[in-house]
Amino acid sequence: MRRRPKFKSIETRHHEEREDLFRHLRNLDRRSFMKVSIAAAAAVAAKGLFHPHSFMPIDVAYGATTNDQGFRIAYISDSHLYDRKTNDRFVRQLLRAVDDVNGLDPQPDFVLYGGDLAQLGQPGELDLGAQILKNVKAPVHMMVGEHDWYLDLGDKWRALFGQPTYSFDHKGVHFVVLNSVVEKDFWTARGMTPMQRMQTVAGLDNGIQSRFEVGDEQRKWLQNDLAKVPKTTPLIVFSHSPLYKYYRNWNFWTDDADQVQAILKPYSRVTVIHGHTHQLLSNRIGNISFHGMLSTAWPWPYAPQGLPPLTVQMNRPNPFDPNDGVGDGEAIVHADGLVDKVYNLWNRNPVQVSAAYLSSGGKKDPPVKPNLTSF
Numbered sequence: 001m002r003r004r005p006k007f008k009s010i011e012t013r014h015h016e017e018r019e020d021l022f023r024h025l026r027n028l029d030r031r032s033f034m035k036v037s038i039a040a041a042a043a044v045a046a047k048g049l050f051h052p053h054s055f056m057p058i059d060v061a062y063g064a065t066t067n068d069q070g071f072r073i074a075y076i077s078d079s080h081l082y083d084r085k086t087n088d089r090f091v092r093q094l095l096r097a098v099d100d101v102n103g104l105d106p107q108p109d110f111v112l113y114g115g116d117l118a119q120l121g122q123p124g125e126l127d128l129g130a131q132i133l134k135n136v137k138a139p140v141h142m143m144v145g146e147h148d149w150y151l152d153l154g155d156k157w158r159a160l161f162g163q164p165t166y167s168f169d170h171k172g173v174h175f176v177v178l179n180s181v182v183e184k185d186f187w188t189a190r191g192m193t194p195m196q197r198m199q200t201v202a203g204l205d206n207g208i209q210s211r212f213e214v215g216d217e218q219r220k221w222l223q224n225d226l227a228k229v230p231k232t233t234p235l236i237v238f239s240h241s242p243l244y245k246y247y248r249n250w251n252f253w254t255d256d257a258d259q260v261q262a263i264l265k266p267y268s269r270v271t272v273i274h275g276h277t278h279q280l281l282s283n284r285i286g287n288i289s290f291h292g293m294l295s296t297a298w299p300w301p302y303a304p305q306g307l308p309p310l311t312v313q314m315n316r317p318n319p320f321d322p323n324d325g326v327g328d329g330e331a332i333v334h335a336d337g338l339v340d341k342v343y344n345l346w347n348r349n350p351v352q353v354s355a356a357y358l359s360s361g362g363k364k365d366p367p368v369k370p371n372l373t374s375f
């Protein structure tokens with residue numbers, strides 16, 4: 001009698017593939033990382049999610065920008081990893097970003113991780129993220145997001161990555177990394193558990209929490225740090241939330257942004273690169289250019305009000321395609337310290353927002369607007 005071929009349901013195959021992925025993730029040396037990331041890419045391709053434009057951005061960015069003595073950095077942001085048993089999709093997406101960045105030729109001088117590595121600040125989520133990010137070839141500078149912080153107020157994050165506030169100099173540019181997601185204590189008086197506190201902050205529009213701020217202590221630190229930096233030096237500041245006031249109800253907002261901007265005002269070339277908003281977002285206030293970063297996990301919609309007018313909006317992504325509206329990117333730092341920002345959208349053409357576009361108030365060098373379907 002002929003035996004019927006063994007049928008495996010889609011769910012069984014999905015679970016087998018997932019088990020395989022996590023088996024390799026347990027011991028992420030370079031060899032198993034390659035295996036896992038190739039498997040992740042193959043799974044994406046098999047589901048028909050791989051867009052032909054996927055690896056185009058790199059060429060486009062290089063073609064447009066290799067004519068001065070600047071340098072480039074890459075970014076990966078907002079991966080929102082859950083425990084590995086809960087959600088493997090975000091793990092795959094972070095792996096894909098690591099692969100993208102490792103594939104850049106030449107390599108970026110360093111990679112900024114833009115915060116929200118974890119979803120609920122769990123030690124397992126942060127360990128998993130740290131393990132994956134160890135596979136980035138270039139040096140990585142870490143920034144903290146609110147999802148990393150509010151379970152234990154940063155204990156685990158600091159143990160893995162060090163202090164969240166620091167600065168360094170690189171090729172004539174002074175870089176500053178801030179923790180912009182400091183909140184006033186809303187939990188003690190309410191008798192909240194650490195998990196209740198974390199879940200309150202993780203709920204984007206949960207009105208109980210306080211607003212994000214840089215806070216007195218870090219503003220003083222910033223003033224001291226900049227005291228030794230000549231006013232002609234270009235500054236690039238990394239913050240998780242935008243260092244301006246976009247939309248308060250979703251915490252797309254930093255409450256003491258005006259005071260931070262005042263500290264940066266004496267410098268003529270200032271760029272702020274932030275995470276948290278998961279979308280193309282550009283702004284210019286006085287001497288400061290602001291750029292949002294893409295998330296590897298999901299795109300947020302634009303807020304109903306307060307969108308900075310210089311923003312070139314990305315298309316509304318396909319809700320059935322988890323790789324649409326997300327990605328990673330680069331910042332091309334010119335010799336004068338001004339920055340072109342490249343959004344490497346995984347399913348769309350890249351969008352480059354140049355320094356000239358922002359500093360001319362939108363008059364020069366307008367970005368090519370996305371023209372694919374908006375869902």
Ligand SMILES: [Fe+2]
Pocket residue numbers: 078080115116145276277278295
């Ligand atoms: Fe985020």
Ligand SMILES: [Fe+2]
Pocket residue numbers: 116145146147240275276277
């Ligand atoms: Fe965030």
